Amino acid sequence: MNQEFLKACRREQTVFTPVWLMRQAGRYLPEYMKIRRNHSFLEMCRTPELAAEVTLQPVDILGVDAAILFADILLPLDGMGISLEFAKDEGPVIHNPVRSQKDVDNIRIIEAEEATPYVMETIRILRRELVNRVPLIGFSGAPFTLASYIIEGGGSKTYMNCKRMMYEAPAIWHALLSKVSEVILRYLKAQIAAGAQAVQVFDSWVGTLAPDDYREFVLPYSRYVMQGLKNEGVPVIHFANNAATLLEMVKEAGGDVIGLDWRLDLAEAWSRLGYDVAVQGNLEPLALFGPPAVIEKKVKSILAKAAKRPGHIFNLGHGIQKETEVENAKILIDAVHKFSRMSLEELQED
Amino acid sequence: MNQEFLKACRREQTVFTPVWLMRQAGRYLPEYMKIRRNHSFLEMCRTPELAAEVTLQPVDILGVDAAILFADILLPLDGMGISLEFAKDEGPVIHNPVRSQKDVDNIRIIEAEEATPYVMETIRILRRELVNRVPLIGFSGAPFTLASYIIEGGGSKTYMNCKRMMYEAPAIWHALLSKVSEVILRYLKAQIAAGAQAVQVFDSWVGTLAPDDYREFVLPYSRYVMQGLKNEGVPVIHFANNAATLLEMVKEAGGDVIGLDWRLDLAEAWSRLGYDVAVQGNLEPLALFGPPAVIEKKVKSILAKAAKRPGHIFNLGHGIQKETEVENAKILIDAVHKFSRMSLEELQED
Numbered sequence: 001m002n003q004e005f006l007k008a009c010r011r012e013q014t015v016f017t018p019v020w021l022m023r024q025a026g027r028y029l030p031e032y033m034k035i036r037r038n039h040s041f042l043e044m045c046r047t048p049e050l051a052a053e054v055t056l057q058p059v060d061i062l063g064v065d066a067a068i069l070f071a072d073i074l075l076p077l078d079g080m081g082i083s084l085e086f087a088k089d090e091g092p093v094i095h096n097p098v099r100s101q102k103d104v105d106n107i108r109i110i111e112a113e114e115a116t117p118y119v120m121e122t123i124r125i126l127r128r129e130l131v132n133r134v135p136l137i138g139f140s141g142a143p144f145t146l147a148s149y150i151i152e153g154g155g156s157k158t159y160m161n162c163k164r165m166m167y168e169a170p171a172i173w174h175a176l177l178s179k180v181s182e183v184i185l186r187y188l189k190a191q192i193a194a195g196a197q198a199v200q201v202f203d204s205w206v207g208t209l210a211p212d213d214y215r216e217f218v219l220p221y222s223r224y225v226m227q228g229l230k231n232e233g234v235p236v237i238h239f240a241n242n243a244a245t246l247l248e249m250v251k252e253a254g255g256d257v258i259g260l261d262w263r264l265d266l267a268e269a270w271s272r273l274g275y276d277v278a279v280q281g282n283l284e285p286l287a288l289f290g291p292p293a294v295i296e297k298k299v300k301s302i303l304a305k306a307a308k309r310p311g312h313i314f315n316l317g318h319g320i321q322k323e324t325e326v327e328n329a330k331i332l333i334d335a336v337h338k339f340s341r342m343s344l345e346e347l348q349e350d
Numbered sequence: 351m352n353q354e355f356l357k358a359c360r361r362e363q364t365v366f367t368p369v370w371l372m373r374q375a376g377r378y379l380p381e382y383m384k385i386r387r388n389h390s391f392l393e394m395c396r397t398p399e400l401a402a403e404v405t406l407q408p409v410d411i412l413g414v415d416a417a418i419l420f421a422d423i424l425l426p427l428d429g430m431g432i433s434l435e436f437a438k439d440e441g442p443v444i445h446n447p448v449r450s451q452k453d454v455d456n457i458r459i460i461e462a463e464e465a466t467p468y469v470m471e472t473i474r475i476l477r478r479e480l481v482n483r484v485p486l487i488g489f490s491g492a493p494f495t496l497a498s499y500i501i502e503g504g505g506s507k508t509y510m511n512c513k514r515m516m517y518e519a520p521a522i523w524h525a526l527l528s529k530v531s532e533v534i535l536r537y538l539k540a541q542i543a544a545g546a547q548a549v550q551v552f553d554s555w556v557g558t559l560a561p562d563d564y565r566e567f568v569l570p571y572s573r574y575v576m577q578g579l580k581n582e583g584v585p586v587i588h589f590a591n592n593a594a595t596l597l598e599m600v601k602e603a604g605g606d607v608i609g610l611d612w613r614l615d616l617a618e619a620w621s622r623l624g625y626d627v628a629v630q631g632n633l634e635p636l637a638l639f640g641p642p643a644v645i646e647k648k649v650k651s652i653l654a655k656a657a658k659r660p661g662h663i664f665n666l667g668h669g670i671q672k673e674t675e676v677e678n679a680k681i682l683i684d685a686v687h688k689f690s691r692m693s694l695e696e697l698q699e700d
Binding site for chain 2: 158159160163164166167168207208209210211212213242244245262263264265268284286287289290291294298301317321323
């Protein structure tokens, strides 16, 4: 099996820099769209054969060094008693957002195998299919990000209801986050038990918070999840998006690998974090709209910033855009594999 | 006249920390809504008597230490030959977005007094009305932010067309940004000539860029504007939103005062910038949804981070939300005025 991804997570020397792409199983692939046309998004998530099939597509088509489970971060909501719908072109809609202590009290905590059996079944299928190929990454939303959907009732620009709850009713906030963290921890443990060989925790929207608020209202819960995964025997990737000013606290919360978005300079970010954690990232996703020369130049630049230190996993700094040409994604993967075999001197040329 | 704002811009000692709020002339004020009900947003911008009236409202109602011109960053587009509309609830729509070299060639550069005479007239009215009261701030969008609307045809989540142009057609990008910067510089010089006593340059959307792209595609143009204002005799505030990883380059581009958004820790940001520039900011705007005790605690905390250094202007870290209660905005202004008279030791208590 191609072990380069897992080796990099453990900060071991690799032959080349492993690479995968956030949202690599997705709408930019015609093979994905072919299935998507006949099934709703949630249907795909909840049908293990379909979810497994689209998970494998980028492994076959692009040659990435890890597969990531096809799923949605909101799948655990069902088991919590929160009803979720994907409205056409509008993203997720939650019809009973949580705003009061009573709402929080009503949230159920049940075992993930019971709440999301299809996710675990997808993982089991994938492990069989991936034998001798690449490792499988499981994932979940982080406590803040999951709570933000639950409170706002969907996506948000301002996170007004979240912040209102933090400032006006901190006891409700803390009660909710405790429950959400517990659900996430169980969900990830179940994924690992089912066969996930690494997990990524996505704090996609935490970049809306001031540092003092992150410390008070979020860090303890992210830490709870990270600490709870410590003895599960698989590497944990902690990706907090748009969190340049939270980076040290994200590391403090935990994770073997810290995901970096494209707004960060990789060299600077890694030096801030310290070299006792691995990093993942961080190409501007829209660089894939540029010509091959631009893609290759930017790949080289990021590899030079990583400076051949063990513990770098190449990725985009955010999910791949659905308008991306597959050919350009292939150019990226090939460029990472090729250039990461160069010496630092060669990388720094031109 | 209350000179505290201008003194702080010049990093001179002040009796208290001056404070104003981004979007202080806006929809959270019932007095504003009363006028808005009978006039479209653009109509208000283009009618000097109305624009002046709403500019004065927060000075009267809240007691802020500076007035900021009521206007929109897209007003200069008209004179450039780019047609702008505010669609109901959808924000600005530009029907002829600029995508090609020919589009760029068609952009006109005319004098701001001719393109936006109503803005200059508003400023002249305001200077008469504000005699012996508070200084008047003029403003403009920064080159990236203005160009982003022109290219995308409105707001954007991904800035796909901007980035596509940077990577695929850099010559067109540079030609466009050169023209946009020239328009901005002339617009701000005209505002100063009409009486603006300080100007703020808003780079609201630049936070979408990776640092290397900011350096290559944006910094030269922001610097062109900032350098061009150097001998105009008024302080320049440079506010780049969500730009934690660009902060040093924002300072490099120029400005007497660097605006900080709420994601930054003020103490850390000011230390990164160096104390040879003033700073403005940076309360989480949604803190105004909290109870008075939360607002006051956060004000104290920010004042403590500013550590009584000369050169701090208090502001929100982003525009005030339309759902904010006026009473809470007053509590904020009063808290800044009161607590900033405390010693650092008193501020750091509790």
